[in-house]
Amino acid sequence: MKTVKIGRNSPCPCGSGKKYKQCCLGKKSVSIAEQYQQRYGITLKTPEQVAGIIEAGKLLTEIMDGVEAMIVPGLATEEINRFVHEKTIAAGAVPAPLNYHGFPKSVCTSVNEVICHGIPGNDVLQDGDIVNVDITPILGGYYADANKTFFVGTPTERGRKIVSVAARSLELAMTVVRPGATLGDIGHAIQSYAEGQGCSVVREFVGHGVGLDFHEAPQVPHVGRPGQGIPLVPGMVFTIEPMINLGGRELKLLDDGWTAVTRDGSLSAQFEQTLLVTEKGYQSLTPFDLGQFIF
Numbered sequence: 001m002k003t004v005k006i007g008r009n010s011p012c013p014c015g016s017g018k019k020y021k022q023c024c025l026g027k028k029s030v031s032i033a034e035q036y037q038q039r040y041g042i043t044l045k046t047p048e049q050v051a052g053i054i055e056a057g058k059l060l061t062e063i064m065d066g067v068e069a070m071i072v073p074g075l076a077t078e079e080i081n082r083f084v085h086e087k088t089i090a091a092g093a094v095p096a097p098l099n100y101h102g103f104p105k106s107v108c109t110s111v112n113e114v115i116c117h118g119i120p121g122n123d124v125l126q127d128g129d130i131v132n133v134d135i136t137p138i139l140g141g142y143y144a145d146a147n148k149t150f151f152v153g154t155p156t157e158r159g160r161k162i163v164s165v166a167a168r169s170l171e172l173a174m175t176v177v178r179p180g181a182t183l184g185d186i187g188h189a190i191q192s193y194a195e196g197q198g199c200s201v202v203r204e205f206v207g208h209g210v211g212l213d214f215h216e217a218p219q220v221p222h223v224g225r226p227g228q229g230i231p232l233v234p235g236m237v238f239t240i241e242p243m244i245n246l247g248g249r250e251l252k253l254l255d256d257g258w259t260a261v262t263r264d265g266s267l268s269a270q271f272e273q274t275l276l277v278t279e280k281g282y283q284s285l286t287p288f289d290l291g292q293f294i295f
């Protein structure tokens with residue numbers, strides 16, 4: 001192996017911008033994990049932790065498949081809540097949404113113009129609706145977080161458009177994920193595609209680190225500029241969960257304090273997966289096929 005000598009007056013290889021002699025020279029070398037914890041509050045996951053998140057993700061996708069099979073016109077969103085709650089508990093897991101900052105149910109169900117955090121209840125799904133189901137089990141202490149937007153009965157033209165753009169937004173964003181890419185690259189992939197399709201990207205809610213807690217650092221915006229923001233490194237685990245509106249990006253919060261709806265009443269769709277940054281690129285810890293939603 002060839003070793004390169006770093007001059008005392010050269011820029012420090014840690015990226016601080018200081019001279020090497022005024023920074024890391026003579027200090028015990030700091031691991032990437034320690035640097036990400038100290039600089040950004042990001043906890044890189046160990047292989048054991050990743051294995052735990054994978055198990056939570058398997059439970060999530062099983063429950064999601066069960067939900068998909070039950071979606072029909074006439075179903076009350078409370079029935080989705082009951083199903084998700086019971087399947088989660090039966091697996092020895094805990095539904096993270098329940099009582100999270102006072103959220104009253106075990107899953108979020110967001111219909112049509114609801115952007116996110118819809119509360120399941122007595123409202124009944126109608127033919128032509130779209131409904132997003134966002135599931136987060138805690139299994140063995142590990143969190144996995146994912147959502148999908150389903151068609152109820154026969155899709156409408158506008159429903160097909162917004163679901164397709166949201167699914168493709170996540171698919172494109174995932175292809176960007178690899179060591180050396182930045183959070184800004186992810187946001188830019190989503191924003192440039194979705195806005196190019198005449199849709200808009202919600203700013204108030206973002207993806208997030210996840211795994212040991214529901215919402216960890218970093219925040220993962222769904223808009224951005226190439227090359228900006230935190231560089232991705234192996235061991236990062238975070239969600240990407242673009243919320244895409246058919247009309248304007250503005251939202252309002254309903255009086256329940258949770259339900260976010262489009263201000264103009266236009267349709268909104270979302271897809272979410274939990275991703276691990278690997279040496280080569282990424283691995284989804286909540287894998288599902290986005291292609292079936294893309295037209």
Ligand code: MF3
Binds near residue numbers: 096
């Ligand atoms: N699952 C959502 C997310 O993707 C968070 C829901 S918080 C809740 O981050 F309290 F509404 F459940």
Ligand code: CO
Binds near residue numbers: 146
């Ligand atoms: Co999330």
Ligand code: CO
Binds near residue numbers: 146
């Ligand atoms: Co979620």
